[in-house]
Amino acid sequence: MTDEKKLRSTNWFGKKGKDGFIYRAWMKNQGIPADEFEGKPVIGICNTWSELTPCNAHFRELAASVKKGIIEAGGFPVEFPVMSLGETLMKPTAMLYRNLVSMDVEESIRANPLDGVVLLCGCDKTTPALLMGACSVNLPAIVVSGGPMLTGKFRGQNIGTSDIWRFSETVRSGEMSQDDLYDAEAAMCRSQGHCAVMGTASTMACMAESLGIALPQNAAIPAADSRRKVLAWQSGRRIVEMVKQDQKPSDILTRKAFENAIMVNAAIGGSTNFVLHLLAIAGRIGVPLQIEDFDHYSTHIPLMSNLQPSGSYFMEDFYYAGGLPALMAEMQEWLHTETMTVSGKTVKENIQQAVCYNREVIASGNKPFNPLSGIVVLKGNICPDGAVIKPSAATPALMQHSGRAVVFENIEDYKTRIDDPELDIDEHCIMVLKNVGPIGYPGMPEVGNMGLPKKILAKGIRDMVRISDGRMSGTGFGTVVLHVSPEAATGGAFSLLENGDIITLDVGKRSLNVQLTAKALEQRKKKKQAIAIAHNRGYAQLYTQHVLQAHLGADLDFLQGQSGSAVTRDSH
Numbered sequence: 001m002t003d004e005k006k007l008r009s010t011n012w013f014g015k016k017g018k019d020g021f022i023y024r025a026w027m028k029n030q031g032i033p034a035d036e037f038e039g040k041p042v043i044g045i046c047n048t049w050s051e052l053t054p055c056n057a058h059f060r061e062l063a064a065s066v067k068k069g070i071i072e073a074g075g076f077p078v079e080f081p082v083m084s085l086g087e088t089l090m091k092p093t094a095m096l097y098r099n100l101v102s103m104d105v106e107e108s109i110r111a112n113p114l115d116g117v118v119l120l121c122g123c124d125k126t127t128p129a130l131l132m133g134a135c136s137v138n139l140p141a142i143v144v145s146g147g148p149m150l151t152g153k154f155r156g157q158n159i160g161t162s163d164i165w166r167f168s169e170t171v172r173s174g175e176m177s178q179d180d181l182y183d184a185e186a187a188m189c190r191s192q193g194h195c196a197v198m199g200t201a202s203t204m205a206c207m208a209e210s211l212g213i214a215l216p217q218n219a220a221i222p223a224a225d226s227r228r229k230v231l232a233w234q235s236g237r238r239i240v241e242m243v244k245q246d247q248k249p250s251d252i253l254t255r256k257a258f259e260n261a262i263m264v265n266a267a268i269g270g271s272t273n274f275v276l277h278l279l280a281i282a283g284r285i286g287v288p289l290q291i292e293d294f295d296h297y298s299t300h301i302p303l304m305s306n307l308q309p310s311g312s313y314f315m316e317d318f319y320y321a322g323g324l325p326a327l328m329a330e331m332q333e334w335l336h337t338e339t340m341t342v343s344g345k346t347v348k349e350n351i352q353q354a355v356c357y358n359r360e361v362i363a364s365g366n367k368p369f370n371p372l373s374g375i376v377v378l379k380g381n382i383c384p385d386g387a388v389i390k391p392s393a394a395t396p397a398l399m400q401h402s403g404r405a406v407v408f409e410n411i412e413d414y415k416t417r418i419d420d421p422e423l424d425i426d427e428h429c430i431m432v433l434k435n436v437g438p439i440g441y442p443g444m445p446e447v448g449n450m451g452l453p454k455k456i457l458a459k460g461i462r463d464m465v466r467i468s469d470g471r472m473s474g475t476g477f478g479t480v481v482l483h484v485s486p487e488a489a490t491g492g493a494f495s496l497l498e499n500g501d502i503i504t505l506d507v508g509k510r511s512l513n514v515q516l517t518a519k520a521l522e523q524r525k526k527k528k529q530a531i532a533i534a535h536n537r538g539y540a541q542l543y544t545q546h547v548l549q550a551h552l553g554a555d556l557d558f559l560q561g562q563s564g565s566a567v568t569r570d571s572h
Contacts, residue, residue: 005246008139008565009042012113019570023113037076041243043236044114045070045079046105046134048126053086055123055194055201056146058223065229066118066144069236075116075243077236082108082133085125087200095471096443098125098132098277099547099556100539102284105133110565114139116243118235122146122194124474127204128277131213132555135249135284137565140242142342143214144235145205147223148315149193154184160197161475162309163188165449172419173457193223197308200474202315203270207278209324210264212252212341216350220319242342250562253285256336259297260347264324266298266374267331269310269392271474272482275375276444279553283560291377291386291551295510298374303392304330304363309477310392311369313361321361325354330365372396378481380513381521382467382494382503385485386551387512393477395463399507401479403430403465405514407499410435411447419454427461430503434495436470437487438547438554439533442540444469444483449476465505467512469494469550481505481512483550489531490549496524 007014012023027037045066049059063079070077082104085094109117119134121127121143134141152159167184170176194201208214215235221228258278265274275294282289304327306313318324328335329351337348356362363369372391379386391399406425408414414433417423425431431450438444448468452461466480469487486492493514497503502515514521535541546556 007039007041008115009113013038019572022572041075041115041240042113043070043075043077043239043243044109044112044117045077045120046108046117046130047079047081047120048084048122048130049081049120050084050086052089053084053123054088055086056084056126058192059120059122059146062120062144062146062229062232065232066120066236069233070240073237073240075240078114080108080112082130085123085129087124092441093443093445094125095445096540096543098129099543099559101125101129102132102136102559105130106136106563109134109137109139110563110567116140116239118239119143120146121204121208122201124200124204124273127208128280131208131281132284135253135281136559136562138248138250138562139565140239140247141213141249142235142239142242143208143218144232145208145214145218147193147221147225147228148202149189149196150191150222150224151196151314151316152188152190154187158314159184159188160308160314161188161195161199162197162477165476168451169457169462172451172454191222191224195475196314196316197475198269198271198305198310198315200271200273203265203268203274203474204277206264206268206270206324207261207274210261210328211257212339212347213249215343216325217323220315220323222316222319238342238344241344247342250285252340252342253281253287254339255287256339258282258287258289260335260339262294262297263301263331263334264328266301267304267327269303269305269307269373272375272388272390273471273474275388275483276471276550276554280555283553283555284562286561294375294388295377301331301334301373302365302368303370303373304365304368306361306363306369309475317358317361321358322354322356325351326356327362329354330356330362333365376507376510378507378510378512380511381516381518382497382512382514383484384493385549387481387484389479389481389507391507394479398463398465398479400505401430401465402502402504403428405430405432405497405499405501405503407432407497408434414450418451421455423453425453425456427456427459427464430465430467430505432497433466433468433470434488434497435531436468437484437489438550439544440469440487440489440531442535442544444471444550444554446471446473446476448472448482449478449480467503485549485551487549489533491525491528491530493521496521496528
């Protein structure tokens with residue numbers, strides 16, 4: 001800390017008179033000596049612990065390790081809760097509430113006497129939500145992820161969350177019984193932590209580490225491994241030093257850091273949800289980032305991690321193979337290695353000692369697992385503002401495909417008709433699901449990887465081209481086009497698709513089009529009736545009125561940018 005830079009918390013605890021009395025006295029009712037919080041960096045531990053968020057249920061224990069590190073480094077830790085988003089339990093979708101949590105985080109940090117903050121993140125949306133909120137305040141911040149579960153073990157095989165989709169199809173096709181499915185549940189979720197595969201939670205943990213806002217090895221240490229607690233302890237130490245150095249998110253989250261994250265996401269075969277969340281974070285910190293950047297910066301990066309759903313192994317294996325530092329070391333020729341990180345070191349310094357211990361899990365740059373990787377951004381008359389597809393999870397033969405559209409107007413229409421024997425569909429058709437976007441659902445749920453009709457599954461077919469304005473779980477796979485923008489609920493071209501339309505997907509050409517003229521689409525638009533949005537109160541109404549489209553990150557329009565940390569008025 002320089003002589004000129006005083007602790008922000010002194011604006012509370014250093015005050016004279018009535019205001020200082022109130023701020024200090026009520027801290028003391030917890031049995032805290034005055035010298036513990038007066039004159040020391042006050043570090044908030046933003047905790048998303050909840051028993052309704054199973055992935056984060058071990059966070060009380062993790063917070064205890066963070067506290068030890070803060071105290072050791074001469075800081076004063078204060079733990080506080082924010083709304084927790086459990087992807088596995090919340091309806092209609094946790095994504096609806098990502099922006100709400102970011103508001104909770106932003107206002108909680110700004111309103112309280114904090115000099116820095118540790119963000120305890122785990123389940124999918126908690127990481128971007130906490131980062132978005134912290135970026136808007138721009139106080140020193142560091143991410144500590146909860147870690148993945150141990151690899152599932154089921155009847156002699158390794159399983160993870162990606163197998164849910166396989167199991168579901170095999171049950172629907174009659175190849176697996178409901179009793180077998182029930183047995184698989186406990187076998188898959190056998191330890192604390194988030195999904196054991198490279199789903200969205202692990203993608204977000206990798207995102208934080210590749211951005212430089214988390215310490216090295218944050219991404220992959222299993223939740224049950226004692227080294228996760230060690231990393232939490234070290235993060236507690238480091239946040240105190242960051243406060244003294246006044247190292248803020250804006251110092252770390254530069255344009256080059258975002259480019260690094262995009263390239264790393266390609267190499268790990270990360271979730272398509274990464275696009276939405278990174279765009280939203282960039283919008284908060286003020287870094288210009290466009291959906292096209294995800295294609296541009298990932299197109300030359302091959303798949304270098306052999307992890308489900310794009311590969312065979314699990315996050316536990318990834319850590320034992322060297323973790324994200326080892327993978328980044330293999331791809332450093334492409335990265336901006338001079339960028340600074342919360343470790344106080346550059347990316348180059350963080351990875352210079354990293355070693356790969358298993359080439360079956362982490363490949364070298366010249367011998368990748370798959371030359372196709374990253375996120376491909378599609379444009380066309382269906383999606384003038386963009387749509388995305390993950391090539392590493394798709395069927396190569398379907399990457400260039402034309403087929404007859406089978407259109408489902410909403411999720412209820414899909415559920416009603418998908419297994420109807422009279423449904424006019426074959427494996428060459430293209431399945432289209434409308435009105436599952438940010439406004440239409442609302443919240444943009446993970447339903448884009450639609451299950452195939454039973455009569456298609458009966459043929460042994462396991463993949464078809466599927467298109468929606470919704471999302472897909474990072475654990476999902478298939479030739480699935482997502483995030484169509486503008487979404488159907490806005491009345492754009494996607495809303496005008498009808499059964500029998502011929503749609504052409506050409507991933508190589510980055511195109512997605514329906515074989516209709518602009519005039520024909522305009523004529524349909526004149527006849528189209530607007531969809532009524534049935535949300536007339538509360539947060540859902542606020543959300544549908546202000547949410548941005550997918551190609552802009554689906555943040556709320558009034559939350560973009562920073563409000564800073566200043567609070568000029570006292571409470572009494």
